[in-house]
Amino acid sequence: MKQMIIHGGKPLQGDVWIGGAKNSTVALIPASILSRTPVILEGVPRIADVDNLMDLLSEMDVVSDFNNTTLRINPEHIKMSPLPSGKIKSLRASYYFMGALLGRFGKAVVGFPGGDDIGPRPIDQHIKGFEALGACVKNEDDQIKITAPADGLHGATIHLEMPSVGATMNIIMASVTAQGQTIINNAAKEPEIIDLATFLNNMGAVIRGAGTDSIRIEGVKRLEAKTPHTIIPDRIEAGTYISLAGCIGNGIRIHNIIEEHLDSYLAKVEEMGLVIDATEDSLFVYPAGDLKMTQIRTGSYPAFATDLQQPVTPLLLSAKSGEGVIIDQIYPKRIGHIKQLCKMGADIKVEDSIILIHPTAKLHGATVSAGEIRAGACLMIAGLMAEGKTVINNAGNILRGYDRVQEKLRLLGADVKIQDVPNK
Numbered sequence: 001m002k003q004m005i006i007h008g009g010k011p012l013q014g015d016v017w018i019g020g021a022k023n024s025t026v027a028l029i030p031a032s033i034l035s036r037t038p039v040i041l042e043g044v045p046r047i048a049d050v051d052n053l054m055d056l057l058s059e060m061d062v063v064s065d066f067n068n069t070t071l072r073i074n075p076e077h078i079k080m081s082p083l084p085s086g087k088i089k090s091l092r093a094s095y096y097f098m099g100a101l102l103g104r105f106g107k108a109v110v111g112f113p114g115g116d117d118i119g120p121r122p123i124d125q126h127i128k129g130f131e132a133l134g135a136c137v138k139n140e141d142d143q144i145k146i147t148a149p150a151d152g153l154h155g156a157t158i159h160l161e162m163p164s165v166g167a168t169m170n171i172i173m174a175s176v177t178a179q180g181q182t183i184i185n186n187a188a189k190e191p192e193i194i195d196l197a198t199f200l201n202n203m204g205a206v207i208r209g210a211g212t213d214s215i216r217i218e219g220v221k222r223l224e225a226k227t228p229h230t231i232i233p234d235r236i237e238a239g240t241y242i243s244l245a246g247c248i249g250n251g252i253r254i255h256n257i258i259e260e261h262l263d264s265y266l267a268k269v270e271e272m273g274l275v276i277d278a279t280e281d282s283l284f285v286y287p288a289g290d291l292k293m294t295q296i297r298t299g300s301y302p303a304f305a306t307d308l309q310q311p312v313t314p315l316l317l318s319a320k321s322g323e324g325v326i327i328d329q330i331y332p333k334r335i336g337h338i339k340q341l342c343k344m345g346a347d348i349k350v351e352d353s354i355i356l357i358h359p360t361a362k363l364h365g366a367t368v369s370a371g372e373i374r375a376g377a378c379l380m381i382a383g384l385m386a387e388g389k390t391v392i393n394n395a396g397n398i399l400r401g402y403d404r405v406q407e408k409l410r411l412l413g414a415d416v417k418i419q420d421v422p423n424k
Contacts, residue, residue: 006391014413019047024231036075038074039074062077080105183217191258206219249412296309298330321359345360347359364387376394
């Protein structure tokens, strides 16, 4: 088990560089097997999910090499291989191999995905999309078996019941080589979907409308990577460091950001009183003055991202007065961090899945547990704020989503260490 040890209460300052978007990367790596030629991804974050996806590629005889921030993937000798267990259970994004394998081979056998425990995240819309394309989907022995008809997948009009990012991406990957036109209505509009579409279009796919609620895909017979693809910056990592800078920063500049991807988040933290100067690709967060509470309601992009409701929570605890409210409409059960924050002295509670936050003048160090990626980021910020020593167990969850986090925090002046300890 990974454990993060923090000696907090020390103001941080300096510069931090944001890595490539995790939520793009975990889709782009499976999508790379759609190419008949080697793929180069640049700006890849050094996170545990990338290592796990590379292991899954290896099971299919796909050679990959990760050097600095460049990931090279060669799918030329790929073999169709079931992915029933092991690494599949360690990350949610393994389900992108369903659409990628279906698009490449016309069939897929994938174990039920694992990942973060943040409440129900069914894959029924993914399956609905595959079936609309003509595939047969069966659940056998804790595996999902998907098979295209003998004459291949056929384009279809698919209406999603909700704008699911995962379903939108999976259907895109399955349909890029289907016969005819596929239309995805009520599609998710996140920047990571545009990133995936750009990657596939540069390989010869014909995808229009990514970033809107209606995406049209004209099927092609073959995809070939010809130029490197640079992954967009991680807006969730950026938002996390903005929250950190507001809680414990003495002036922090955050580099490699796309400001428009953070519009809803920035509107809220500036409403609280955080002062931020923006340049073309960086933000400078000034030391926080007297912050005021706000109400946050998460939603599909471009609304406030569910992945940022936990990292922003310590900032609300830093407010001087009032009551803060967080309502997560995407994952209302994403509240595992609240009990852990209470161990550190936070005045925070949950009523009917609504998070109620009151000003907390001081947090104290404690032993807590990171139940998932964003809960871990929340506790990490709280530990940096707190007086004394904080021990975060299951810190491997933080490493799944945050690029070189120990190195970046130390460059800002944090006293932080990640170590391996035996599982109890």
